[in-house]
Amino acid sequence: VASTGAIDEFDLIARVFRPLAADHPASLGLVDDAALIDPGAGNEIVVTTDSLSEGIHFRSEDAPEIVASRALGSNISDLAAMGAIPIGYTLALAAPKSTKMDWFEAFADGLGTEQVRYETGLIGGDTTSSSGGLMITITALGCVPAGCAVRRSTAQAGNDVWVTGTIGDAALGLDILQGRLKSRTRQDRDALIERFNRPTARIAAVPLLRRFATAAIDVSDGLAADLGHIGEVSTLIADIERDAIPLSEAAQRLAEQPGTGGRALLSRVISGGDDYEIVFTAPTEDRDAIDTHAADLNLRVSRIGTVSSPTEQRPAGNVRVLDDRGEALIIDGPGGYRHFQRGPGE
Amino acid sequence: VASTGAIDEFDLIARVFRPLAADHPASLGLVDDAALIDPGAGNEIVVTTDSLSEGIHFRSEDAPEIVASRALGSNISDLAAMGAIPIGYTLALAAPKSTKMDWFEAFADGLGTEQVRYETGLIGGDTTSSSGGLMITITALGCVPAGCAVRRSTAQAGNDVWVTGTIGDAALGLDILQGRLKSRTRQDRDALIERFNRPTARIAAVPLLRRFATAAIDVSDGLAADLGHIGEVSTLIADIERDAIPLSEAAQRLAEQPGTGGRALLSRVISGGDDYEIVFTAPTEDRDAIDTHAADLNLRVSRIGTVSSPTEQRPAGNVRVLDDRGEALIIDGPGGYRHFQRGPGE
Numbered sequence: 001v002a003s004t005g006a007i008d009e010f011d012l013i014a015r016v017f018r019p020l021a022a023d024h025p026a027s028l029g030l031v032d033d034a035a036l037i038d039p040g041a042g043n044e045i046v047v048t049t050d051s052l053s054e055g056i057h058f059r060s061e062d063a064p065e066i067v068a069s070r071a072l073g074s075n076i077s078d079l080a081a082m083g084a085i086p087i088g089y090t091l092a093l094a095a096p097k098s099t100k101m102d103w104f105e106a107f108a109d110g111l112g113t114e115q116v117r118y119e120t121g122l123i124g125g126d127t128t129s130s131s132g133g134l135m136i137t138i139t140a141l142g143c144v145p146a147g148c149a150v151r152r153s154t155a156q157a158g159n160d161v162w163v164t165g166t167i168g169d170a171a172l173g174l175d176i177l178q179g180r181l182k183s184r185t186r187q188d189r190d191a192l193i194e195r196f197n198r199p200t201a202r203i204a205a206v207p208l209l210r211r212f213a214t215a216a217i218d219v220s221d222g223l224a225a226d227l228g229h230i231g232e233v234s235t236l237i238a239d240i241e242r243d244a245i246p247l248s249e250a251a252q253r254l255a256e257q258p259g260t261g262g263r264a265l266l267s268r269v270i271s272g273g274d275d276y277e278i279v280f281t282a283p284t285e286d287r288d289a290i291d292t293h294a295a296d297l298n299l300r301v302s303r304i305g306t307v308s309s310p311t312e313q314r315p316a317g318n319v320r321v322l323d324d325r326g327e328a329l330i331i332d333g334p335g336g337y338r339h340f341q342r343g344p345g346e
Numbered sequence: 347v348a349s350t351g352a353i354d355e356f357d358l359i360a361r362v363f364r365p366l367a368a369d370h371p372a373s374l375g376l377v378d379d380a381a382l383i384d385p386g387a388g389n390e391i392v393v394t395t396d397s398l399s400e401g402i403h404f405r406s407e408d409a410p411e412i413v414a415s416r417a418l419g420s421n422i423s424d425l426a427a428m429g430a431i432p433i434g435y436t437l438a439l440a441a442p443k444s445t446k447m448d449w450f451e452a453f454a455d456g457l458g459t460e461q462v463r464y465e466t467g468l469i470g471g472d473t474t475s476s477s478g479g480l481m482i483t484i485t486a487l488g489c490v491p492a493g494c495a496v497r498r499s500t501a502q503a504g505n506d507v508w509v510t511g512t513i514g515d516a517a518l519g520l521d522i523l524q525g526r527l528k529s530r531t532r533q534d535r536d537a538l539i540e541r542f543n544r545p546t547a548r549i550a551a552v553p554l555l556r557r558f559a560t561a562a563i564d565v566s567d568g569l570a571a572d573l574g575h576i577g578e579v580s581t582l583i584a585d586i587e588r589d590a591i592p593l594s595e596a597a598q599r600l601a602e603q604p605g606t607g608g609r610a611l612l613s614r615v616i617s618g619g620d621d622y623e624i625v626f627t628a629p630t631e632d633r634d635a636i637d638t639h640a641a642d643l644n645l646r647v648s649r650i651g652t653v654s655s656p657t658e659q660r661p662a663g664n665v666r667v668l669d670d671r672g673e674a675l676i677i678d679g680p681g682g683y684r685h686f687q688r689g690p691g692e
Contacts, residue, residue, distance in 0.1 A: 033428050039389075039390070043385070047381045047434075048436075049436040056477070090394075096478075233377045
C-alpha cells in the first residue's frame with residue numbers, strides 16, 4: 001500500500017474505486033489481500049495484462065473516460081480473442097501527485113460505463129504515485145470451458161480467414177484526430193474518432209469463436225501484423241483479398257474522396273491498429289454455418305482470405321493483400337518489415 | 347503492444363522474459379493474447395496486484411535483483427495470507443527509454459531465483475516505455491480449495507493472535523540502510539538488511555492457515571496497522587503483549603544495545619512494514635494443535651495476544667501493546683493515528 005501524495009489512498013479507494021467493485025462477489029469488497037474467483041466447474045481461467053502510459057498510449061489532454069474505455073477495452077478484447085467471457089479485472093494506477101480528484105472520478109466513471117457494457121467489475125488493485133506521467137495497468141480475467149480456449153498457433157493450412165466488424169476505422173479516426181486526414185462530413189469524422197476513443201471489444205463473437213475458430217487474435221497491431229502473428233506461430237502464410245476487407249460507410253466514403261483514397265488509405269486500413277475486431281481462421285466447410293451463426297448473434301463477419309503452407313519465397317508469417325486480378329498490392333513480412341510493391345496501373 | 351524505445355520489445359520478451367515462462371504451461375509460451383490457467387477441480391482462484399514505483403518503493407541505485415525479489419515477494423505474500431498457493435504471475439514493466447539491457451537481464455535473473463523458490467512462473471505481461479521512472483506491476487494468481495480461503499473479516503472475539511517468524515527486521519534493516527540506525531556487528535547488519543531486500547513470503551504457512559486461521563493478513567504496513575485492518579473489518583480490537591512479540595537475534599541485540607533500544611525500537615518494530623510475516627487469529631482451543639502443526643512444518647509461530655469486542659473507548663480496529671504489567675505502551679487507532687503514552691517508569 002502506498003500513498004498518492006496529495007490524495008489519501010484509502011480515501012481514493014473508498015470513495016472512487018470501491019463503488020466499481022461493490023456488485024462483484026470476487027472483489028470481497030476490496031477489504032482483503034486479494035480477490036477470490038470461483039471459476040465454476042469445468043472452466044479454465046484466462047488472464048491478460050496491458051498497460052497504457054501517458055504520453056505514449058494516450059495524451060495528457062485526453063478525457064479520462066476515453067483513457068478508461070481504451071484501457072479496459074484492450075484487455076477485454078484479449079479475453080474475447082481467446083474465446084473467454086470476462087470475470088473481473090484488477091487496476092494498478094500510478095498517478096503523479098498533482099493528479100486532481102476530478103481526474104480519478106472521471107476515470108472511474110469511464111470504467112463504470114465500460115464494465116457494465118462488458119458485464120464485468122473491478123476486483124482488486126493498487127494505487128501509487130508516479131514520478132512521471134499516469135500509468136494504467138489492467139489485468140483482466142475471463143473464463144472459458146476447459147479445452148475451448150482459442151489459440152494463435154492452431155490455424156490449419158487451407159482455412160479461411162475471417163474478421164469481425166469493420167477494419168481501419170480506429171486508425172483513420174486517429175489520423176483525423178491528429179490532423180493528418182480530413183473527412184468531409186462531421187458525422188463520419190465523429191464516427192471514426194469514436195471507434196478510436198471507445199473501442200468495442202468483441203465479446204459478442206465469443207460463442208462463434210469457441211464453435212468454429214481454429215485460431216484467433218484481436219486486431220490491435222493492425223490486420224496484416226496480427227494475421228502475421230497467427231501465421232508465425234501456426235507456421236502459415238496468408239492471402240487477403242483487398243475487396244473483401246470490410247470497411248465502414250465512413251471509411252468507404254473516405255476511400256472514394258479525392259485525395260484521400262487509393263493505396264495509402266488501403267495501407268493505413270490494413271496496418272492501423274486499435275480496431276479491436278477479431279481476425280480468425282476456420283475450416284472452409286463451416287462457411288455457411290459461420291454466416292448463419294453470426295447472423296443469429298447479430299454480428300458482422302467477413303471472409304477475407306485464406307491461410308496456406310509457407311514457401312521458400314514466403315516464410316511463415318508472410319501476409320499479402322491481393323487486388324481483384326490476384327496481384328499483390330501489399331506484402332507484410334514475418335520480421336515486421338513492410339514494403340509496397342508498385343501495382344500494375346500505377 | 348508498445349515499444350520501450352531503444353530496445354525492441356519483441357527482442358526483450360524473447361531473450362529476457364520468455365525463459366521465465368518456458369516451464370509454465372499456463373503461459374502458452376507467451377505467444378497468445380492471454381495466459382490459460384487450469385484451476386483444478388474444486389479450487390478457487392486468488393488474484394492480487396501490487397506496484398513498485400522507482401523513487402517511491404525503491405531507489406534508482408537498488409540492485410535490480412532486489413527490486414525483483416521485493417516485487418514478487420509482496421504479491422506472493424498476499425496469496426499466502428489468503429491461504430493460497432501460487433500458480434503464476436503477470437508482469438507489467440514500464441521503463442524509461444534509457445534503461446539498459448543489463449538492468450532487464452538482472453531484474454529477470456532476480457525474478458528467476460524467486461519464482462523457483464515459490465514454485466511459480468511468469469505467465470504473461472506487457473512492457474512499455476515510461477515517461478518517468480521504472481514502474482513494476484505484478485499480478486499474482488494462486489489457488490485455494492473452494493471455501494478454504496482465509497479472509498480478514500472473519501476473526502472472532504476471544505481468538506488468539508499469532509504471528510509467523512520474527513517481526514521488525516525489515517524496518518530495522520531499512521533504518522540501517524538509510525543510516526538512521528547502526529548495528530554493532532556486520533553479521534546482524536547484513537541479516538537485517540537481507541530481510542528488507544529479500545523478503546520471504548510465508549507460503550510455508552499456508553497449510554496451517556487453511557486449517558486453523560479464522561482471519562489473516564500479511565505484515566506489509568506494520569504489525570499494529572495490519573492487525574488493525576483485521577480488527578476494522580472483523581469489528582474487533584486487539585491487545586498484543588510486548589514480551590511475546592518475536593524478535594530475531596539481531597533485533598534482540600539491537601534492543602539491548604545502549605542508545606538504540608527501548609520504546610523507540612519497540613515502536614519501530616510494531617509499526618515498520620515489509621516483514622511479510624503473517625499475523626492471524628485462531629480459536630484458543632487450537633493452541634496446542636497449532637504449535638504441533640507449525641513444528642511439523644518447521645515454521646516459527648508465536649502467540650502474541652488476543653482480539654475482543656470493541657468498547658466505547660476503543661472502537662473496532664484499535665490495537666494496544668501492553669507491557670508485562672498490562673500497561674498500554676502503544677495505542678494504534680482505527681483512523682491511522684498513533685500516539686505513545688508515557689509509561690509509568692519513564
